[in-house]
């Protein structure tokens with residue numbers, strides 16, 4: 449199979465691992481090599497409830513027995529997507545109320561940017577240096593890493609960048625600005641947390657000039673930092689909230705959410721301001737609804753702080769420089785990208801899956817399923833420490 453993978457499936461790097469998966473259950477992925485691997489990555493923050501969570505699988509099966517795709521987004525009232533949007537409205541603070549369901553994080557970012565431009569009638573977008581928002585032309589345009597953008601220009605015009613977590617740059621947000629877009633926790637840059645008041649003050653600045661604040665919660669969303677969305681730690685609410693990844697519990701989904709007043713502007717002048725065939729797909733919505741229900745009712749979110757602490761207590765080693773992040777999105781600084789890559793390879797040999805951060809390759813990514821047990825955390829951290837000792 450590997451030969452065919454490298455020959456027929458488009459590659460994103462020259463060094464994909466080509467790891468072959470037999471099945472995946474809970475915190476483990478079982479390889480075709482007969483070994484089981486503890487998963488500290490969770491499909492890059494996507495498997496909120498672990499692999500093949502029984503409630504997610506049951507919801508998919510039940511929906512599959514009733515109907516699959518029946519119509520493009522926005523025409524028919526289908527039970528699961530409606531219930532998902534309603535539950536999101538109940539679980540988030542005002543004025544977040546109306547959800548537009550799409551197919552991926554990047555598409556949700558594009559939709560959110562369009563919404564902000566349409567609602568404000570303005571053209572300029574302010575984004576953050578070192579941000580990552582996805583790979584469509586729109587999402588790439590607002591991502592703050594030049595290496596990944598250079599070869600794909602021209603991108604969106606009128607996008608300007610400010611430094612994350614630096615209030616001295618707020619003067620660049622003006623009456624010309626349609627929106628400011630930011631990750632609440634900067635992911636690719638190594639799970640960088642904002643100062644406690646940064647987003648409150650950023651929102652204030654946006655309000656002063658009539659710009660909208662878009663927060664990208666595609667990674668921390670759905671409970672990973674101990675709240676359903678991590679902006680809830682910082683005493684502010686975005687005008688537009690973007691989610692994806694962990695929202696699906698293992699299926700592809702994205703969404704952007706806003707007030708009824710703002711969101712309404714996508715339905716007229718022109719009508720069909722954003723459209724998608726598969727957004728709000730009932731099978732995907734069923735999986736996402738089951739995931740959201742479980743996150744809200746299982747008490748998992750209350751465990752994030754304790755599990756983070758356990759990781760931090762266990763991961764003490766002279767080769768670990770510092771650990772960024774919050775809850776179960778932790779980035780472990782090992783100093784050098786090549787060293788981090790080699791540690792990840794050694795961990796894999798020993799039965800643990802870890803990864804690295806997209807821009808800051810010296811940071812090792814730890815973003816396991818929220819359902820990971822204390823024993824599994826201990827088992828995985830011991831493998832990391834053993835690997836470090838052997839290098």
Ligand code: PLP
Pocket residue numbers: 492552553554555557580581582583631635664665666667692693702
């Ligand atoms: N925004 C953030 C913060 C992300 O981490 C990602 C994906 O890694 C995206 C947007 C893009 O999401 P997707 O890959 O589903 O398009």
